[in-house]
Structure formats: C-alpha cells, structure tokens
Amino acid sequence: MGDATVSSQQPLKVLVVGAGIGGLSAALGLRQQGHEVTLFERSQLAQETGAAIHLAPNCHSILRRFGVLPEVFGANPVNGVTEYDAEGNLKFDLDLRKPLSIWQHPWVLSHRVRLHEELKRKALSTDDEGTPAVLKTSSVVTAVDTDTGTVTLEDGSSFSGDLVLGADGVSSITRSIVAGPDIKPFGSGKSAFRFLVPIDQIRDNPVTEALGKREGYMTMWMGNDRRLVMYPCSDNTMMNFVGIHPSELSASKGEGWSRGVSKDVLINVFGGFGTTVRALLEMADVNALKVWTLLDMNRIPTWYKGRLALLGDAAHPFLPHQGQGGGIAIEDAASLSALLPRGTTVDKIPERLALYEKVRDERAHKVQALTRIAGTDLNDENREKFNIMEFMHYNFGHDEWHNSTRALKENLWYLNGTGIRRRVPLSFGPMPSPRQDHFGRPIPAHDxxxxxxxxxxxxxxxxxxxxxxxxxxxxxxxxxxxxxxxxxxxxxxxxxxxxxxxxxxxxxxxxxxxxxxxxxxxxxxxxxxxxxxxxxxxxxxxxxxxxxxxxxxxxxxxxxxxxxxxxxxxxxxxxxxxxxxxxxxxxxxxEPEPEPQGPINPHAPPKPKDEGTMFYRYVxxxxxxxxxxxxxxxxxxxxxxxxxxxxxxxxxxxxxxxxxxxxxxxxxxxxxxxxxxxxxxxxxxxxxxxxxxxxxxxxxxxxxxxxx
Structure with a gap:
C-alpha cells in the first residue's frame, strides 16, 4: 500500500544492525518496498547458529508473502504431537493433520541455518524486486547516533541513513541506546542442551526405531523441572533435540550463553527418563553438543529512539517453550515493512516508529508472557493458567502484515483529523422509504x-x-x-x-x-x-x-x-x-445453507446459532x-x-x-x-x-x- 500523503518515490536508506533472521527478514521486506538497505553483521559469515526453528502459521504467511517458501529449503509440516511423562508413560498422542488444516499456512519445522541462508539469498539477490541489500560482515557496531541515523563501527568508520534498525540479538548494543543500560537479559534459571541426530540413525536402533518412523511428529518427555523435546527438520532427515533443565545441573567454568558440554552431563540430567530416552541421548555427537543459557528480559519501556528502532531479540528475548522467538522477530520485520511503504518520506519516520511500537508492543509481550507460563515447572502454581489450545490460537491466528497495513491505513485516514460529512433534509418531514410513506405508514410489499x-x-x-x-x-x-x-x-x-x-x-x-x-x-x-x-x-x-x-x-x-x-x-x-x-x-x-468447510473437532463446542446480520452504524x-x-x-x-x-x-x-x-x-x-x-x-x-x-x-x- 502506497502512502497517500506523499508523492515522493525517493527510497529510504535503512541501516540494519545484525543479519540474523530478524534483520534479514526486515531487509528483505524493506527492499521489496523499494528502499535501500545495508546490513552490518559482526560475524564473518553472517550465518545463524543453532539447530532448528518453528515456523508457525503466523510467520509462515509472512515468509510466503516475502517470497520465502519453507518447503524449498527442507521445512516439513508438524503432523502430530506425542507427550510422555518422565517415566516414559504415554500422556497423549495427537494427530494434528486435520486440526491444523484450519490455518491457511501450515506449522512447519525448519533447520535454522537453511532458513537463514534462504533469507540472506533473497535479501541480497539481484533477481528479486527492489534494490539488493548490501551485507557488510565483520562489521562490529559500537555506536548509533539516533538523531542523525549514523552507525559507527569498531574500526572507526561510519555510515549514515534515514533509519537504523537494531536487530543485533540478545546481547544488543542498540537496546542499551534505546532503552537504557539497565534493561538487560538475565538467566531464567533454565538452560537447554541442543543437538541433532540423523533420523536414519534413530530408525536403525531397535530401541528407538518406532520414533523414527513417524514423520513430522514432535515428541516430548516431561519431568517436573526438566523436559526433552525432539522434532524433525530438513525434510524429515534430521531430528532436533532440546533438553531444558535447571541451569545448575549443567553449570561449568565455561563462559557465555552457548558453550560445549560433555555427553556425561547430558545423560546425568535426562538419563532417568527411561531406556528409550537414554538410547537417544547416546546418539548425540559430543563435538556438536551445546548447552545454552535460556535468557529472559523485562519489558522495554520503548521500542525506538529518534531514528533507531529495535526488533527481534533486541526488543524481546524469547524463551523457547512455544517456539515463537523467530516467528515474532519475523512479525516485527513484517510490521516495519508494512508501515514504511514505497514513497514514505523521511519526515514520516518518527510517527511510523511510534505506530510500530503501538502495533507490536502488546502482542510481542503477550506471546512472551504466554511463553513463560508454558515453561513453568509442572508443580508451579502458575501451571493452571497453561492452556495449550488457547495459546496456539492466539499465536497462530494472526497475520502482522494485514494487521500493520490496516493500522497504517487508519493512521493515514485520521492523520489530519478530517472526516466525511453527511447531509439529511429533515426540514421536509418524514421521507418515503421501504419502511414508510410520507406520513410514516408502512408500505406493503406483497406484489x-x-x-x-x-x-x-x-x-x-x-x-x-x-x-x-x-x-x-x-x-x-x-x-x-x-x-x-x-x-x-x-x-x-x-x-x-x-x-x-x-x-x-x-x-x-x-x-x-x-x-x-x-x-x-x-x-x-x-x-x-x-x-x-x-x-x-x-x-x-x-x-x-x-x-x-x-x-x-x-x-x-x-x-x-x-x-x-x-x-x-x-x-x-x-x-x-x-x-x-x-x-x-x-x-x-x-435446501439448508452449506456447512463451513474444514475439519470437525469433536472437542469443540456446538456451532453457535446464527442470529442474523450485523453491521456498524457511524454518524x-x-x-x-x-x-x-x-x-x-x-x-x-x-x-x-x-x-x-x-x-x-x-x-x-x-x-x-x-x-x-x-x-x-x-x-x-x-x-x-x-x-x-x-x-x-x-x-x-x-x-x-x-x-x-x-x-x-x-x-x-x-x-x-x-x-x-
């Protein structure tokens, strides 16, 4: 949607600090809106680390709008969810293929690196719509002038733009500039082991082969204060494992929120979950086994300052319990892209960033709060608030492109405080209509x-x-x-x-x-x-x-x-x-009206009675x-x-x-x-x-x- 208040087609110059999933998504969306984007990535290869990522319907729809098709890089749909307790007893086994069909775009599981590579390819491609983004690697940003939109690098060089986006992750430099130095991530008390195992290896082991044969299933073993989750990615060829546990159980002298760990520590934490889990843990490649400190953060007081705005983990680090961290970062990127259409002028940036904060703050932090509830221990008093279907409907049933586009339209409609004027000639008495003649009497319509x-x-x-x-x-x-x-x-x-x-x-x-x-x-x-x-x-x-x-x-x-x-x-x-x-x-x-299309949920309440036609009067x-x-x-x-x-x-x-x-x-x-x-x-x-x-x-x- 073009900006009806301006006629300029001059592109904005956007500087993005960080080339992770959020930064690349923003770069891709903004280049498609006609803007010129430069990314500054502190690493040399600008390659996302980690194992796998959930692409739920709320972010899958945005990726497809941007021309990123998850099936092209090996993402596979979630077909079901199975949960066991810590002793290996089956709690439930859900086939989700029919229930999930109510979402236009499916919930899929992707290798994180494959998603990152595709976003990077699309953002930098010379074949796609708009000017290709420029990626500068080994570029450590040390300062941002929020008044001038100037980014300064560690080597002393500087670059100026119309807008700067802080997408520099959990350890964000830009966050401290926007929200102040006191807002910092802190340890949640939990850490997570992460590793990948080829599914063929799981199928070849008689103890685990049944788990490997169920394509697209996410399987969980839930203990009181720890849980092991596994799900497939890479076209169902690799199984991703996440083992969440109290941080003190894997503490070491190593520094950093991501570090290597021995297999003995992994087995000590989850070895009591039964023989099947023990067999799976033995398959972990010790050279690739990592343990991550799960970080949380208090709500930021503002998302932007001057010409600098935050997105993704820089604005709201996510715990992994709902798999929405990457998805909400992609939503942030979609919002910024929708609110800054082709033709947006520099003088409009402050009001658009204010609108971005208004649009995103409540949703991002509500999903963050729901994630905290989902991650509580089984004996936690807050656990009774956990309703997986309620959370799923809130998370999945949203399209930020539609939401932000609508917000921009409303902003433009009421920008100048103008409204439509209507004139009714009341001076001449009752006016004839289908409901009355000139004297207010009913008019029959039998003929x-x-x-x-x-x-x-x-x-x-x-x-x-x-x-x-x-x-x-x-x-x-x-x-x-x-x-x-x-x-x-x-x-x-x-x-x-x-x-x-x-x-x-x-x-x-x-x-x-x-x-x-x-x-x-x-x-x-x-x-x-x-x-x-x-x-x-x-x-x-x-x-x-x-x-x-x-x-x-x-x-x-x-x-x-x-x-x-x-x-x-x-x-x-x-x-x-x-x-x-x-x-x-x-x-x-x-003949009766057709029934709504789609799957029938036997647990759903009865279809409500249609009471008529509703509309909204505005005078x-x-x-x-x-x-x-x-x-x-x-x-x-x-x-x-x-x-x-x-x-x-x-x-x-x-x-x-x-x-x-x-x-x-x-x-x-x-x-x-x-x-x-x-x-x-x-x-x-x-x-x-x-x-x-x-x-x-x-x-x-x-x-x-x-x-x-």
Whole structure:
C-alpha cells in the first residue's frame, strides 16, 4: 500500500544492525518496498547458529508473502504431537493433520541455518524486486547516533541513513541506546542442551526405531523441572533435540550463553527418563553438543529512539517453550515493512516508529508472557493458567502484515483529523422509504419481486478481521480460514419507488460474533458494505438503519450458456467487481445453507446459532471531523427482516463460479477506489456454493435493532 500523503518515490536508506533472521527478514521486506538497505553483521559469515526453528502459521504467511517458501529449503509440516511423562508413560498422542488444516499456512519445522541462508539469498539477490541489500560482515557496531541515523563501527568508520534498525540479538548494543543500560537479559534459571541426530540413525536402533518412523511428529518427555523435546527438520532427515533443565545441573567454568558440554552431563540430567530416552541421548555427537543459557528480559519501556528502532531479540528475548522467538522477530520485520511503504518520506519516520511500537508492543509481550507460563515447572502454581489450545490460537491466528497495513491505513485516514460529512433534509418531514410513506405508514410489499444471486467462498480470516470496526467484533471460531459471500439482488415492482426497482450487491462475512459489555455474545454474519444502483435506497438505508451503503452501477446479464449469469459492478464505465455463475441447476428452495468447510473437532463446542446480520452504524459529528454523534452495532434478526412474507419460489445451485476484481485508481474510481482496492486484496481459496433465488416480497428491515 502506497502512502497517500506523499508523492515522493525517493527510497529510504535503512541501516540494519545484525543479519540474523530478524534483520534479514526486515531487509528483505524493506527492499521489496523499494528502499535501500545495508546490513552490518559482526560475524564473518553472517550465518545463524543453532539447530532448528518453528515456523508457525503466523510467520509462515509472512515468509510466503516475502517470497520465502519453507518447503524449498527442507521445512516439513508438524503432523502430530506425542507427550510422555518422565517415566516414559504415554500422556497423549495427537494427530494434528486435520486440526491444523484450519490455518491457511501450515506449522512447519525448519533447520535454522537453511532458513537463514534462504533469507540472506533473497535479501541480497539481484533477481528479486527492489534494490539488493548490501551485507557488510565483520562489521562490529559500537555506536548509533539516533538523531542523525549514523552507525559507527569498531574500526572507526561510519555510515549514515534515514533509519537504523537494531536487530543485533540478545546481547544488543542498540537496546542499551534505546532503552537504557539497565534493561538487560538475565538467566531464567533454565538452560537447554541442543543437538541433532540423523533420523536414519534413530530408525536403525531397535530401541528407538518406532520414533523414527513417524514423520513430522514432535515428541516430548516431561519431568517436573526438566523436559526433552525432539522434532524433525530438513525434510524429515534430521531430528532436533532440546533438553531444558535447571541451569545448575549443567553449570561449568565455561563462559557465555552457548558453550560445549560433555555427553556425561547430558545423560546425568535426562538419563532417568527411561531406556528409550537414554538410547537417544547416546546418539548425540559430543563435538556438536551445546548447552545454552535460556535468557529472559523485562519489558522495554520503548521500542525506538529518534531514528533507531529495535526488533527481534533486541526488543524481546524469547524463551523457547512455544517456539515463537523467530516467528515474532519475523512479525516485527513484517510490521516495519508494512508501515514504511514505497514513497514514505523521511519526515514520516518518527510517527511510523511510534505506530510500530503501538502495533507490536502488546502482542510481542503477550506471546512472551504466554511463553513463560508454558515453561513453568509442572508443580508451579502458575501451571493452571497453561492452556495449550488457547495459546496456539492466539499465536497462530494472526497475520502482522494485514494487521500493520490496516493500522497504517487508519493512521493515514485520521492523520489530519478530517472526516466525511453527511447531509439529511429533515426540514421536509418524514421521507418515503421501504419502511414508510410520507406520513410514516408502512408500505406493503406483497406484489414486489426479487432475484438474488450469491457466491459463497473461502478466504483469509486474518485479512477479513481487519475490516471489523471495533474489537467487539471477532470470529466465532479460531483459524485463518473464513467464509464470506457476495450477494446481488435485483428488486422490481416496488410501490415506494413508483413501481420501479433497483439492484444491490453486498459482502457478508460469516461466522462472526459480537461481544456485549456484559460478556454475552451475538452470532451471525457481518455486512461489510452494500453497493446500490439508486440514490433513494442508499439515503434511506443509511439514515433509518445505519447500513453501510454506497452507490455503484450494477449490471446483470444472462450468459450465453444455459444456467449462467454475469454480474458487474462499475462506476461510470470503470468496472471493479465481476462474478460469473455457471451451470446453475434448479433444486429445492428450502435446501439448508452449506456447512463451513474444514475439519470437525469433536472437542469443540456446538456451532453457535446464527442470529442474523450485523453491521456498524457511524454518524459523524457536524463541526467535529473525526468524532461521531453515534457509533454502535446493529442487528437484523434472522426471520424478522420484514412484516411482509418473503417467499422463495425457485432456487438454482452449483459450485461453478468465478470472482474477478479490478483495483482501479483514484482517477477512474474517485469515490470507490478504497473499496475496490479492498476487494482486490481478498484471496479466494475456493467456492463453497453459487446460488440464485427468485420470489416475491421484499424485506423492509424495519426490525433492525441496536445490539446494546
């Protein structure tokens, strides 16, 4: 999304301190936004250390947006989770292939070095979009001037840019500059052994062969104060091991948070977990066996200072208990990239960094807090707060690109405090509408007719939820896949329009809930926008119901083939939405709506009853742009849309349909480009159903009610 407040296409010069996963992700995203990026890496090879990394759906989606495809470098999906206690007794064995399918992008496990190499390749590539990033290795940053954006290296050389990003990890120099010297990582009391074992070696051992044959399974052995976790990576050819334990059990005279350790120490800590675990531990390569001090840190008071901003471990070091450290760093990078689109000028950097902090602070630190709870000992009093599914839904059900893009849009919309002005001619008494004549009497609609064309489809929940007007609106079920419908209705023989009619087309998001102040919930579909081809119903629908109506030309044509219809929305000849229904076959008029697609969770609560259509009324205050005279949620209850019965006489169905979007621009769609652009970003994962309905009676929606 370009910055509507500026016209300059001059790229920003961005200096990134640290070329780990977070720094390279930021470099890649920012170069794709058209900026010039230079990375300073203290090591010689700029190669990430460690063994494996979780790429959960929340960061997997960002990687794919950046053109990084985990399957290309050997990442493999999580197929299941098995847990044993310290004596080797099975606690649970979950096949996650169906439950995890609710996420559009899977939870995958990658070798950390392979991910790092691919990020580096993409950031520096001469073949990808934007100017290739420049990587300077053996470049130890010793100081940053936050006022001028100048980085000084150990050798005395200096470089200046418009923005400096501190991605220099746990032992961050830039953190001390931003947050002060008192905010430092500290030992959490736990350390972790890390090592890799070829899966073939596990399969060849009769004691462990069963574990090696289950591809994509993460296996855990849980003791009170220690746990051993193993999971595959590198296309299921290597098994990654993490052994978390009290730090004093592996303490040595060696210094540093990562150091070598003997196999005897490893076996002494976990040897009591049974013969199977003992056999696995014996396979560890002593030359590669490491022990890492697990570091934690208090919340930083600010994420930026002047032209310097922090991301990744420099801002929030993570414990490993949820595998989200790398993912949240990638989210930070996505946020910065989304908030600094092509055309951002230098003078906008301070407000964008403030927005970055606002967008990221709560989520990053909430995931950090949940991680601490997940890592508590089994007998810890805080353990009762641990709900693995609740944590997973919060962690996975987020797309920071969508979130930050929306935040930037809202920031730009309200930047100057301006708002839309509406005019209602109250001086002339009651205005005729579908709900009343000039004297306020109901208007019968028995003789009116309608034909409705609809396409229900699967799409991105993380994108659709950015359209919810307030936090009280959310999806009833977790996941990153949702369903929505475009519905187009042609009305005719309407008495209040002198026997004429009009057309409307709306977008409904299904499976939505509204949470009242008392905690109770309303479930239904959320109406995002209603396009209508006539001014009178637009005005009355806005004034009397608060519906989100705007004008559009709507053209409905029968196709050349039997049972096909073509529908097009346009403005003065510029088309922006089309959908085509093909091979429609007549069926039962009372056939039920399709059930949501995806796996059925036997432990999930019953599907909530759909209570109707919800939307949000907003009435701007005159003379106070940006403020509202009225802002509240509205419900049209199912079955109470009208006092006049609506009778469906003929229904046709099929799943053969196509949706097409054209974004246009502010010149050819001056009043609708924001809506057209929003439609154009909708990903269509598949068609659930295409349908037409014909009948008599028209809903007057007179029973619309405020939810609270």
């Amino acid at each position: 009116s007719g309608f034909t409705t064309y609809s396409v229900r489809f699967r799409t991105s929940a993380t994108y659709l939820k950015t359209w919810f007007p307030t936090p009280e609106f959310s999806f009833s079920s977790p996941g990153t896949v949702a369903e929505a419908s475009f519905r187009c209705t042609e009305l005719r023989d309407m008495k209040w329009l002198g026997g004429g009619g009009y057309k409307y087309l709306g977008l409904w998001i299904h499976g939505v809930q509204y949470t009242r102040k008392d905690g109770s919930k309303i479930h239904g579909s959320f109406l995002v926008v209603l396009l209508e081809s006539l001014a009178d119903p637009i005005i009355t629908g806005r004034d009397e119901l608060g519906m989100p109506k705007v004008f559009s030309d709507i053209d409905i044509k029968k196709g050349d083939a039997e049972g096909s219809v073509n529908i097009e929305c346009s403005w003065r000849g510029q088309s922006f939405l089309r959908f085509h229904l093909d091979d429609l076959q007549e069926g039962a008029a009372d 701007p205050a005159v003379g106070k742009p940006g403020e509202a005279d009225a802002a509240y949620a509205v419900l049209i209850r199912e079955g109470k849309e009208s006092a006049t019965p609506r009778v469906v006489q003929r229904t046709c169905r099929n799943q053969s349909s196509r949706l097409e979007f054209t974004e246009g621009n502010w010149d050819n769609l001056p009043t609708l480009h924001n809506i057209a652009a929003g439609f154009a970003e909708i990903p269509v994962y598949g068609i659930v159903e295409a349908k037409t309905e014909e009948g008599t009676g028209v809903d007057d929606l007179a029973n619309a009610e405020r939810i609270e």
